[in-house]
Amino acid sequence: MTKQNQIFALLKSIAFIASYLIFGAILAQLKPFFPPQYERYAQGLVGTAGVMLTVGLFLKLEKKSLRDYGLNWEKSTFSKFSIGLLLGIVLAGGMLFSQISFSDLELVLNDEVSLFPFLLWSLAFVPLAFMEEVAFRSYPLLKLNQAFGFRITQIILAILFAVYHMLMMWTPEASLLGPGIWALAYALAAVRSGGIALPTGLHFGLNFVQSVIGGQKGIDPIWTLDYPANVSESAIEANNQFGIGLHILLLICCIIATEVYVRKQKA
Template sequence: MKHATITGRGKITIRILLYWMTFVGIYMTGGFIGSFFPGKSHLPGFSNWISGTLAAFLVTWIFLRWEKSSFTSIGLLWEKGTLFRFFKGFLLGSCIFFVMVLILAGYSGGRLQRIPWNADGYTLIAYLTFIPLGLMEEVAFRSYPLVRLNQVFGIRVTLLIIALAFALYHISMGWSIYVALAGPFVWSFVFGLAAVWSRGIALPAGIHISVNVLQNIIGLNGGKGLLWKISFPESHLARTELIGLSVQGCLLAASLIAMELFIRRNGKESIYPEKMIRSGLGDK
């Protein structure tokens, strides 16, 4: 494989930065316009995430057209194994999340309390919002950007750049720097590695959506439709925070180790996109 020049790297980097800026700009503009329409309060975030998903696909299409390319060239297409890979990711994400919560609760004195669940149409919509939300972010960060950056930087640098961008994106949405780095930055390596390993975004989308859903179920994001409520003793709050950071640190370390094992197994750091991501929403 030919080594990319500094000029080539700079060109791709600027193009991806422009891609992200365009996506965020369209997404935020759509949300601003939508806020003027009545009835939005009855659809908590759903219309935002739908418009955001459409914006992600639209911006991807625009940049691919600019390059005279297509969705197929980056593997962003539907195949028969798409749903299987998605549910596989959902199960994997659920397992990772439950292990992390059990460790956190076990070492910090946390308790899971069962909450009576009164499901209604509003609650159903609240959970459905996580589907377009996860898909939107996977398209915007783990499809076109991942393929193009990997062409010139290799997997290590690519996943780092995307993790930083993913954290900055959440900061632009109002998240604190601390939370964005402790959460989205770390999980971005998990999603990115899943995309590289599975050659698509169906698996990371499943992981992503499952984590968001389970966070809501146990009340970690203050959403509707809780099934359990996790609480921690006030006297152990500092300890709980330290353990939480440690768990996130272990997840990051495990992701980095898995990345190195993947690179070693494939014999090179950078993999051609047509080999790395053959079916963006399909099977391996």
């Protein structure tokens, strides 16, 4: 592709994400009409409505179909979502328990939380994951991949996903080490499966594990993850460095998987 086409692809992708943010900000004015305890559901539903308005706008402008953006429903959609969910739980759970084994962190059962209400509130992360996967791993992924190839697309989308979380008031370090790296895994899941069902399940699985241990606001966790009262500052810092190391390991795995995918596509 020419430089001009690449620039257009990048600008269109950014415009798609920006439109999602604009529509979401407008529709967010409806959130006060929801009871406070449903804030997560309200955020997910409002965001999903915003991203689907964006999809509708771009479908009309480019005279495309949902299938062109990888958003059509197929017989394998639910099974791909389930595989992604299982993969997300295994990856996030493995990282969690390796960190617990390494550090002084303790898991304490929260006796005041029942399983069924917890699962009900956790389902709010399905639309939250879905809206972000549509915003970043549908139209933008396809456009950028066609224009730049998958290696460069991974870098661009990881940066955009990290910046998006910075706009959501995340710190730059947390945005780059968390969503910025996981964006590589989500995009790999999208291109390998041919749609957003698998990465949406992966995304939801990660958020679900975080909600189980209190890593998500607005949901009472099944377990509480914390340090004992007498833990030293050096132990906390060592654990933080270990957590960063886990994400660096995930980054390396994603880079290797990206390279393997690109070479297989060329072959």
